[in-house]
Amino acid sequence: xxxxxxxxxxxxxxxxxxxxxxxxxxxxxxVSTKVLSPFQAVIWAAFFNFAAFFIAKYIIGEFGIANxxxxxxxxxxxxxxxxxAGIVAAIIWNLATWWSGIPSSSSHTLIxxxxxxxxMHSGIASIRGAVxxxxxxxxxxxxxxxxxVSSLLTMLxxxxxxxxxxxxxxxxxxxxxxxxxxxxxxxxxxxxxxKVMGIIAAAMIAAHARGIDMGISSIKDLPDWVAFSCFGVxxxxxxxxxxxxxxxxxxxxxxxxxxxxxxAETAGAFTLFLTELLKIPVSTTHTITGAIIGVGAVKRLSxxxxxxxxxxxxxxxxTIPVSAALAALIFFLFGSLV
Numbered sequence: 221x222x223x224x225x226x227x228x229x230x231x232x233x234x235x236x237x238x239x240x241x242x243x244x245x246x247x248x249x250x251v252s253t254k255v256l257s258p259f260q261a262v263i264w265a266a267f268f269n270f271a272a273f274f275i276a277k278y279i280i281g282e283f284g285i286a287n288x289x290x291x292x293x294x295x296x297x298x299x300x301x302x303x304x305a306g307i308v309a310a311i312i313w314n315l316a317t318w319w320s321g322i323p324s325s326s327s328h329t330l331i332x333x334x335x336x337x338x339x340m341h342s343g344i345a346s347i348r349g350a351v352x353x354x355x356x357x358x359x360x361x362x363x364x365x366x367x368x369v370s371s372l373l374t375m376l377x378x379x380x381x382x383x384x385x386x387x388x389x390x391x392x393x394x395x396x397x398x399x400x401x402x403x404x405x406x407x408x409x410x411x412x413x414x415k416v417m418g419i420i421a422a423a424m425i426a427a428h429a430r431g432i433d434m435g436i437s438s439i440k441d442l443p444d445w446v447a448f449s450c451f452g453v454x455x456x457x458x459x460x461x462x463x464x465x466x467x468x469x470x471x472x473x474x475x476x477x478x479x480x481x482x483x484a485e486t487a488g489a490f491t492l493f494l495t496e497l498l499k500i501p502v503s504t505t506h507t508i509t510g511a512i513i514g515v516g517a518v519k520r521l522s523x524x525x526x527x528x529x530x531x532x533x534x535x536x537x538x539t540i541p542v543s544a545a546l547a548a549l550i551f552f553l554f555g556s557l558v
Contacts, residue, residue, distance in 0.1 A: 221433050221434065223301075224300060225434075226304070227423045228423065230311065231420050232416070232450070234310055234311050234326075234330065235413065235453045235454050236457040237315065238314065238326040238416070239412075239455065239457015240318070240457045240458065241314050241318045241326055241457075247262060247401065249397070250397050250481060250485075253481050255481070263459060264398070265401065266455040267455070268402045268409065269454055270451055273409070275406060276410055276447075283417055285411060285496065286415070286421060287439050289331065289414070289417075289419060290421045292334055293347050294346055294347070297342040297346035301337075302338050305548075305551035305555060306330070306335075306338075307419065308550050309329075309543050309546040309547035309550055310334075310547075313543050313546060327411070327501050328539045328543070329539055329540075330419060331543075332540035334547070336544025336545060336546070336547035336548040337550070340548035341551060359540075362495065362506045362507045363506045363507060364510060366484075366507045367514035369486075369491065369514070370484050370488075370510075371518050373482075374514070377482070381479075389479070393477075393479045393482050400482045401481075401485050404488045407488065407492025407496070410492065410493075410496050411492050411495065413447075413450040413454045415501050417447055418439075420446050421446070424442065425439070476515065476516075480516075483515050484511040484515050
């Protein structure tokens, strides 16, 4: 039971790190356009992160993404040491990318770590290939959808507002950015909190199979305090901020105006809500990055700093295999000790 409690604590620690690592996703544009101060922005984002709990529980009526994550590895191969190694690897990679100011995916870090430890424990047959492939496909699809939707939205807004007074239009878009960033923060909370829920659910199911207290027989039996804790902790993490990544997202990819901020955040929120309905865990980082690239490209292709974008994409592609390899190494070194 000690190991199960340790895993739950580490999972919530990862959730907290995820909050300040991914805070930039929902506040970068609203800070860079000076609609809110950094402090105001993180409070704003944290509020909507937490509001996502009530939307998932009482409006959507389920935590579908958590269920998908918990099924990344076949149930009979899930052990507490496997989950322990996966979470530790995910925490290490998240802290390393945060320190470097690289907006990598916390989602794929967690899933890569979980899968890598399972493979080291039981071989490639232990993972659900179809689930992993579907999640991996959205490394490309999520930013692509965000980019296409944000480009279309930007062109539509330009067309509608072509005769508007620039000063008045700018004031209106600053106000609308409060709405669009709130929507994106809800999507962030819905998506990222549930990934940690899925890992905790997998640990509790593994504990039940071995007769350990606090175990559950299926994710449907997951106690409410787990969901509440995951949504609450990610909100606290968001309030801690992640200013290195805010700088990368808010200004290094392309210069963003309030109008473009509205388009990017709305496109990102649309993508996250769509994947929530599909029950596919995606990267909020990839989604908003694609959306920011989309609004920049509408102005002119040279407005996007493609060198920065290329480096980000390399980090995205490396996240799952590096996390998996790191988790496999941790399991190999410490799996028999926990």
